[in-house]
Amino acid sequence: MLLAIAAATTTLTLGLAIHGVASDPFQSSRETTAGPDVTAVIMPDPEGGAVDPAVLDGLTGADGVVDHSGPYPVAGATLTHGDRTMDVQAVGRDTEPAAVDRPAVTDGDWVRGGGVVVEAAFAEATGLQVGDPVTLAGRSFEVAGIAVTTALVPYPWTTCLVHCVLGQLPEGMRSAPGAVREPGTVWLTVTDVEEIASGPLSYVSYLKLADPDDAQAFVDAHNQDQPGAPRLEPWQHTFEQVTHLERNSQRVLTTGGWLLGILAVASVAVLVGGRMADQTQRVGLLKAVGATPGLVAAILLTAHVAVALLASAAGLVAGRLTAPLLSERTPGLIGAAGDPALTLRTIAIVTAVALGVAVTATLVPAIRSARTSTVDALNDAARPPRRVGWLVALSSRLPVALLIALRVAGRRPRRVALSIASMTVTVSGVVAAMAANAQLAAQPILDADTETQRLGELLLIITVTLIALAAVNTIVVTWATVLDVRHASALTRALGATPAQLSAGLSFAQVLPAFVGAVLGVGGGLVLYTAVDPDEVPLPPVWWLAALVPGVMLAVAALTAVPARLAARRPVAPLLQAELA
Amino acid sequence: MSSILSTRGLTRTYGDGESLVRAVDGVDLDVAAGETVAVMGPSGCGKSTLLHLVGGLDRASGGEIHLAGRRVDQLTERALARLRRTDVGFVFQAFHLMDELTVIENVELPALLAGRSPRAARARATELLRRVGLDAKGDALPTALSGGQRQRVAVARALSNEPVLVLADEPTGNLDSAATLDVLRLFEDLHEAGQTLVIVTHDERIAATADRLISMRDGAFVDETRLTGGTTGHLGALAGLEG
Ligand SMILES: Nc1ncnc2c1ncn2[C@@H]1O[C@H](COP(=O)(O)OP(=O)(O)OP(=O)(O)O)[C@@H](O)[C@H]1O
Ligand SMILES: [Mg+2]
Numbered sequence: 035m036l037l038a039i040a041a042a043t044t045t046l047t048l049g050l051a052i053h054g055v056a057s058d059p060f061q062s063s064r065e066t067t068a069g070p071d072v073t074a075v076i077m078p079d080p081e082g083g084a085v086d087p088a089v090l091d092g093l094t095g096a097d098g099v100v101d102h103s104g105p106y107p108v109a110g111a112t113l114t115h116g117d118r119t120m121d122v123q124a125v126g127r128d129t130e131p132a133a134v135d136r137p138a139v140t141d142g143d144w145v146r147g148g149g150v151v152v153e154a155a156f157a158e159a160t161g162l163q164v165g166d167p168v169t170l171a172g173r174s175f176e177v178a179g180i181a182v183t184t185a186l187v188p189y190p191w192t193t194c195l196v197h198c199v200l201g202q203l204p205e206g207m208r209s210a211p212g213a214v215r216e217p218g219t220v221w222l223t224v225t226d227v228e229e230i231a232s233g234p235l236s237y238v239s240y241l242k243l244a245d246p247d248d249a250q251a252f253v254d255a256h257n258q259d260q261p262g263a264p265r266l267e268p269w270q271h272t273f274e275q276v277t278h279l280e281r282n283s284q285r286v287l288t289t290g291g292w293l294l295g296i297l298a299v300a301s302v303a304v305l306v307g308g309r310m311a312d313q314t315q316r317v318g319l320l321k322a323v324g325a326t327p328g329l330v331a332a333i334l335l336t337a338h339v340a341v342a343l344l345a346s347a348a349g350l351v352a353g354r355l356t357a358p359l360l361s362e363r364t365p366g367l368i369g370a371a372g373d374p375a376l377t378l379r380t381i382a383i384v385t386a387v388a389l390g391v392a393v394t395a396t397l398v399p400a401i402r403s404a405r406t407s408t409v410d411a412l413n414d415a416a417r418p419p420r421r422v423g424w425l426v427a428l429s430s431r432l433p434v435a436l437l438i439a440l441r442v443a444g445r446r447p448r449r450v451a452l453s454i455a456s457m458t459v460t461v462s463g464v465v466a467a468m469a470a471n472a473q474l475a476a477q478p479i480l481d482a483d484t485e486t487q488r489l490g491e492l493l494l495i496i497t498v499t500l501i502a503l504a505a506v507n508t509i510v511v512t513w514a515t516v517l518d519v520r521h522a523s524a525l526t527r528a529l530g531a532t533p534a535q536l537s538a539g540l541s542f543a544q545v546l547p548a549f550v551g552a553v554l555g556v557g558g559g560l561v562l563y564t565a566v567d568p569d570e571v572p573l574p575p576v577w578w579l580a581a582l583v584p585g586v587m588l589a590v591a592a593l594t595a596v597p598a599r600l601a602a603r604r605p606v607a608p609l610l611q612a613e614l615a
Numbered sequence: 616m617s618s619i620l621s622t623r624g625l626t627r628t629y630g631d632g633e634s635l636v637r638a639v640d641g642v643d644l645d646v647a648a649g650e651t652v653a654v655m656g657p658s659g660c661g662k663s664t665l666l667h668l669v670g671g672l673d674r675a676s677g678g679e680i681h682l683a684g685r686r687v688d689q690l691t692e693r694a695l696a697r698l699r700r701t702d703v704g705f706v707f708q709a710f711h712l713m714d715e716l717t718v719i720e721n722v723e724l725p726a727l728l729a730g731r732s733p734r735a736a737r738a739r740a741t742e743l744l745r746r747v748g749l750d751a752k753g754d755a756l757p758t759a760l761s762g763g764q765r766q767r768v769a770v771a772r773a774l775s776n777e778p779v780l781v782l783a784d785e786p787t788g789n790l791d792s793a794a795t796l797d798v799l800r801l802f803e804d805l806h807e808a809g810q811t812l813v814i815v816t817h818d819e820r821i822a823a824t825a826d827r828l829i830s831m832r833d834g835a836f837v838d839e840t841r842l843t844g845g846t847t848g849h850l851g852a853l854a855g856l857e858g
Contacts, residue, residue: 421715421756430723430733437727445715525711528672529725530700530776532693603692607667610707611784 040345044352060184060276063138069184069269070134070240071249075195076105076264078234087237090264094239098252103132104239107224109231110196110214114169115162121214123196124150124170125238126227134240135185137221142179145221149178155188156218170220171230181221185240187275189218193267196236239264335393342392346385353384419445419522434531438539442519443546453511453547454554460504461555461586466562467493468578505593512544512594516601523601524609537602541594548590552583618681619779619811620646620669625678627664627834638664640834641678646780651802651812653822656831662815663784665831669813670703670782671695683779700729704773706783710765712757718768719744719753725775736775743771747801763794770801774810781805783814787821799824 063069074093078085087105094102107126112119127145137144137151142164145151150170152162157180162168166177186193197213227235243252249268257266422444429440443450471493516523523536531539556579627639638661646652654662667673669680671687680688687698699705704725712721719740726736744750747767757765766786773781783802787795799821805812806824814821822828823842830838 419713419715426716426720430720430727430736434728434730441715521711522713525713526724526728527696528670528699528705528711529772530696530728532696534693535696535728605673607663607673610672610709610711611663 040348040352044349060273063182064184064269067138067182067184068132068134068136068242069272070103071243071246071269072241072252073185073193073267073269074104074239074241074264075108075236075267076238076262077195077197077236079262084234085237085262089262090237090239093256093264093266094241096252096256098243098245098248099241100244101133101242102239103134105237106239107227107231108195108236108238109171109227110198110217111171111230111232112214113218113220115160115166118160120160121198121217122156122170122220123192123194123198123214123217124220124222124227124230125195126224127221129223132240134242135183137181137183137185139179139181142177144179144181145223146178147223147226148175150175150226151179151181151221152177153189153192153219153221154180154182155190156192156220159189160218170222170226171232173226173230175222175226183219184269184272184276186219187272190216191275192217192219193272195219195238338392339389342388343385346388349388350381350384420447422447434535435538435542438526438531438536439542439546442515442522442539442543445519445522446515449511449515450547453508453544454551456504456507456511457548457551457586457590458554458558460500461552461582462558462562463500464497464582465556465559465579467497469560505589508544508548508590508593509597512540512597515543516540516597520601520604521609524604524606527602527606528610533599533602537595537598540598540601541591544594545587545590549583549587552586556582617648618645619648619650619683620644620813621681622669623679625665625668625680626676627661627668627673628676637661637834639668639675642834642836644669644829644836646811646813648779648811649806649809650827651806651814651825653825653828654813654815654831655817655819655822655828660831661834662831664834666782666784666813666815669780670705671698672705700725701776702779704775704778704781706766706769706773706781706786708785708788710757710762710769710789712765712768712772714757717754717756718749718760721757721768722771722775725772729776739775740771743774744768746774746804747771761794762790763797766790766794766798767801770798770805774805780811780813783812783816785815785817787816787818795820 074090076085076087076089087107090105093099109124109126111122111124113122129145131144137153139151140154142151143149150168152160157163157177162177162180164177164179168175168177182188186195192198194217196217198217199213199215222230241252243249246269249270253266253268257263425440425444429437429444432440519540523540527533527536622642622644625639625642625644626637629636629638640661642665644652644665654665656662664673668675668688669682671690675688678688679686682698682702687695690698713724716724719737722743723733723736723740726739727733731739741750741753744753747770749764749767749771752760752764752768757768760768766789770781770783770786773783786802787798790798795818802812802814802821803824814825816822825842828840828842829836830840
């Protein structure tokens, strides 16, 4: 129980902690680098001649522009480092810092003749380091520095300043002649850019507006859809792209957190219910010495609330420790995602959830046990089994193992509901993770993409936790059931059921709810994923989903086999001799 | 008369060394077809253990058991289960009915476990309930019945698969006198119908209705009395006692 709540609160903490940090690194990076509000690019007609950078000057004088830098020349080129060759867009810059867009050098120095500065995410993906010798369009350079900018989207979703291709070209489309593929960004001196250029140059200008919020409006007003006109992009576009990943992982984490929370409630309820059955006698004693039902419930509740507090503390600490691992620095930004804060709000929410779990899980059994008559409790009369008439009638038509399974299940409808719920939640989570994975795989992504890897790892962690919790839950429920039906089992064997039939029956009693849960979960997972991510829903391969249901059933059968077999082989005589049925 | 059940040197021990308990210690028992045998003795002398061994609920530490001409002490668990299902019917002191099943569902359960069709099992259960005088209670839950009625249901259940041997362990131990009489009459009916019965009891009145009375002490038989005369006489006396 401690573990279940702790695991759930850990994930919840992660989700909430990451919630707060997503936008911060971008904003701080933007301030540090004097990020432009609008980027204006003009590219040469691929078929024809050069463009006139003066076109961009028309914009720098426009209403609302308070400052600007550029136009700077940009050339597409091939960069060679050792035996690796990559496409880059080389931006010509002054050696002096500009008024708008001052890339923050995180290592080495700013541009100089013969020295290139590499965009940080590109450097990280390619392993380029300060001092490395590189060749650009056949000319030798040295990596002078590594810098972060917010003027364009970092590698690999680089904002193209020259004709370029990202990902796969759609069928039937040809890339423009001279276009670069999936370029990284490097900065050179203007002279160096002009020297390596093999054709007409592009030009880029960075504009600062009086009010950054007007960027979109400014772009709408000045974008002309005609050849030779500059292309404008507001800073929000870069922001969207950069934080896309954080928003994704945050969604994954919070959804995962909720799923784990629900699952934790389910397992805890079963655990507490089981323990409560053991405690019935103690409750009887308490009542016999004069404790009121309220007092009994209060005592039980206190015990579990203490456990919940302990567990949520453990979860908070664990979550706090793991959060930085998941949200490690986003390459291409400075000061990045660093320390997800453990705000008071996070602590409050997590603790509240843990307490809610404990209270919910305790209330039902506590009230029930407090209400049981003192005499019954002292006699340890177990919770009387439920009768589900139609199930009994139906089961009499089935083979012996299924007959036993249905009747065992029918005795405890609430426990079956819990099993179904737990399995639904787990399978939903797994399906949602699978869908998310399918989406990741479907994206036009480069092999060097560390961000996708990170998201994938995150999904994996949550999936593994979900499955682990479900496994624990299944085992706990099976034990609870086995103990609960030990009299009925002994009797069934005395009446002639073989151990094999009985153990199969006990296993089936878990597998049946698992089946229902798995089927519901597949549906639920798709709904969940659609709800979280309404725009883009690539389905995971159908056979995966189809394989999931029998897979779950096999897993549950395997998990329950041991307890069921043990229970079915216990000698029956001692149980039947007990004076009480 | 031929023996339906015979044991030779039947032994069951618990623990070992200092704490060795000889619950059943070299018992030779022969029960003829149609015979009713009562086993009496002080608490802890091994009566229940003996019944469990004979009925395949427990395994002997030594000795032989022959049931209906078959040696059964070395059967596999599975074969033992089949034996309990087809050859033996149990009646327990605590009834051991399933509370979530109706009376008729309890009675038909062994037939279902034996793989009979639901219809055949139901028909047999209805007939048995009529036989124990509870045909009106088929759809009631056991908790709605008196102790004597519950034990009659348990007897009906024991007869479900027409066993060659019915074993009853203190069937009236939890019952008051009136209910005891009820159950007693039922056993007598069974006896008259030719059913072989072994009944463990503390109740002299029950023992008096048997063909034979065996006394047990410390796991072994110490005395055997062949009772004669119609049991009806005893019953009549009992009924008189009641009045
Ligand atoms: N599982 C066990 N482990 C150890 N000893 C046992 C076990 N079951 C029974 N015994 C011992 O075996 C002996 C015979 O027990 P059994 O239950 O057969 O007696 P009984 O004649 O049925 O008694 P009662 O009249 O009280 O029902 C007793 O001494 C008992 O303590
Ligand atoms: Mg006994």
